[in-house]
Amino acid sequence: MEELVRPWRLGPRGRWWFDVLLAGTLFLIIPFYAIQVMLNGGAARDVDSSSHVADLVLVVLQLVPLLWRRRHPVIVYAIVAGACGLQVLLIDYPLVSQVSFPIAVYSVARYARPRWGLAALAVGLLGSVLGTHDWLSSVGTASTGEVQDGINWSSYVPVALSLATFPVAAWALGALARTRAAYVDSLIQRNEQLRREAEQRAELGATQERARIAREMHDVVAHGLSVIVVQADGARYAAEQDPALAPKALETVAQTAREALAEMRQLLGLLRDGDALTRPQPRLGDIATLVEETRAGGMELTATLPEPGLAVPEGVALTAFRVVQESLSNVRKHAGPGAAATVAVTAAGDTLEIEVTDDGRGAAADASGDSGGLGLIGMRERITAHNGTLETGPAPGGGFRVYATLPLIGLAQ
Known part of the structure; x- marks a missing residue:
C-alpha cells in the first residue's frame, strides 16, 4: 500500500522560533512609533512619562504572552484580552501591539476546543464595540473641546464593523486550520490502520500458506516413506530368496526417495523468503503415475481414472491427487500384507468423485488414519476448503473406504 505523504509542518523548535520572531518583530515596532511621536513634539497628544510607562506595560502584556500561544492558547488569550481592556480604560489611542489580539483569537480557535474559540470571538466582537466607542469619543472631545452627547451612528457603525472584521477573520482562519489539521490527522491515522490491516492479512496469508505446506509435507513424506518401507522389506526378502529381484526393488526405493527428497526441498524452499516452486504441482493426470508407482511397490491395485486431458481447477486436481496419495499410504x-485396493476417480456432471477402498484390516486400525492423526484430518481440511465432502469408515464386506466429492463449479480458479 502506498504510504500517505504527510504535509510539511514546523517542528516544536521551529514553532517556538516562529513565535519568538513574531512577538519580537511586533515589539520592535514600538520604539520607532515612540520616536516618531517624540519627534513630532507631542502634537497629536500630550506625551508624558506616565503615558510612556502605561504604553510599555500594555505592550509587554499584549506581546510577550504570544510566545506561549500554542501550548496555552486560552491563558494567553485571557492575558492579551485583559491588556486590551486595560488599554480602553487607561489610554484613548490605539497601539500597534493591538495586533496581538487577533493573533490570540486565531490561536484559541486553532489550538483550543471549539467552544473556547467561540467565546474568544464573542469577546472580540464586544471589544470592537467598546473600543470604537472609546476612540470616537476621544476624537470628538479632542476636536471640539467638549464631551459629545449621544453617538454619531454614521461614523460609529463603519468603524465598529471594520474593527470586528479582525477577530472574525482570525477566528475563521483558526477554525479552518484546526478542521484541516484534524482532517489530515484522520487521513494519516486511517492510512496507518489500513497499513496495519494489510500487514495482518499478509501475516495471516503466510500462516495459512505454511499450514498448507505442512499438509503437503505430510503427504509427501508419508507416501514416500511408506513406499520405501514396503520396497525395502521386499528387497530384504528377495535378497534371501531370489537375489535377482533385489536390484529392481532397491532401484524403486532409490527413485522414490529421490522424488520425495526433491518435493521436500521444493516445499521447504517456500518457507524461505524469495524462493518459489520450480516444478508444477501434481495434476489430475499424475494420479496414473501414482498408481503405477504403487503397483511397482507390490500392491495389487485396480484403478478407474478419468480420460487424460479432463479440465478441472488446479486446486481440485491437487486435492484429488493428495486424497488418493494419502489413502494409498494408509492402505500400505x-x-x-497382501491387501488389495481399488481407486476410482470419476467426473459425474459438476462433481469429481474419488473413492479408494481396500479389503484389508484397515477398519480395525486407528480411525485417524495414522498414528499422528494428521492423515485424514489434513485430507478433510483440503476437501472442506473446496466445499467438498468426505466419508471414511469400514467398507461393506471388510476393509476401509474413503469417499470424497469435489464440486467443479463455483470455485475460484
Whole structure:
C-alpha cells in the first residue's frame, strides 16, 4: 500500500522560533512609533512619562504572552484580552501591539476546543464595540473641546464593523486550520490502520500458506516413506530368496526417495523468503503415475481414472491427487500384507468423485488414519476448503473406504 505523504509542518523548535520572531518583530515596532511621536513634539497628544510607562506595560502584556500561544492558547488569550481592556480604560489611542489580539483569537480557535474559540470571538466582537466607542469619543472631545452627547451612528457603525472584521477573520482562519489539521490527522491515522490491516492479512496469508505446506509435507513424506518401507522389506526378502529381484526393488526405493527428497526441498524452499516452486504441482493426470508407482511397490491395485486431458481447477486436481496419495499410504500402513485396493476417480456432471477402498484390516486400525492423526484430518481440511465432502469408515464386506466429492463449479480458479 502506498504510504500517505504527510504535509510539511514546523517542528516544536521551529514553532517556538516562529513565535519568538513574531512577538519580537511586533515589539520592535514600538520604539520607532515612540520616536516618531517624540519627534513630532507631542502634537497629536500630550506625551508624558506616565503615558510612556502605561504604553510599555500594555505592550509587554499584549506581546510577550504570544510566545506561549500554542501550548496555552486560552491563558494567553485571557492575558492579551485583559491588556486590551486595560488599554480602553487607561489610554484613548490605539497601539500597534493591538495586533496581538487577533493573533490570540486565531490561536484559541486553532489550538483550543471549539467552544473556547467561540467565546474568544464573542469577546472580540464586544471589544470592537467598546473600543470604537472609546476612540470616537476621544476624537470628538479632542476636536471640539467638549464631551459629545449621544453617538454619531454614521461614523460609529463603519468603524465598529471594520474593527470586528479582525477577530472574525482570525477566528475563521483558526477554525479552518484546526478542521484541516484534524482532517489530515484522520487521513494519516486511517492510512496507518489500513497499513496495519494489510500487514495482518499478509501475516495471516503466510500462516495459512505454511499450514498448507505442512499438509503437503505430510503427504509427501508419508507416501514416500511408506513406499520405501514396503520396497525395502521386499528387497530384504528377495535378497534371501531370489537375489535377482533385489536390484529392481532397491532401484524403486532409490527413485522414490529421490522424488520425495526433491518435493521436500521444493516445499521447504517456500518457507524461505524469495524462493518459489520450480516444478508444477501434481495434476489430475499424475494420479496414473501414482498408481503405477504403487503397483511397482507390490500392491495389487485396480484403478478407474478419468480420460487424460479432463479440465478441472488446479486446486481440485491437487486435492484429488493428495486424497488418493494419502489413502494409498494408509492402505500400505494399516491394511496389512497382501491387501488389495481399488481407486476410482470419476467426473459425474459438476462433481469429481474419488473413492479408494481396500479389503484389508484397515477398519480395525486407528480411525485417524495414522498414528499422528494428521492423515485424514489434513485430507478433510483440503476437501472442506473446496466445499467438498468426505466419508471414511469400514467398507461393506471388510476393509476401509474413503469417499470424497469435489464440486467443479463455483470455485475460484
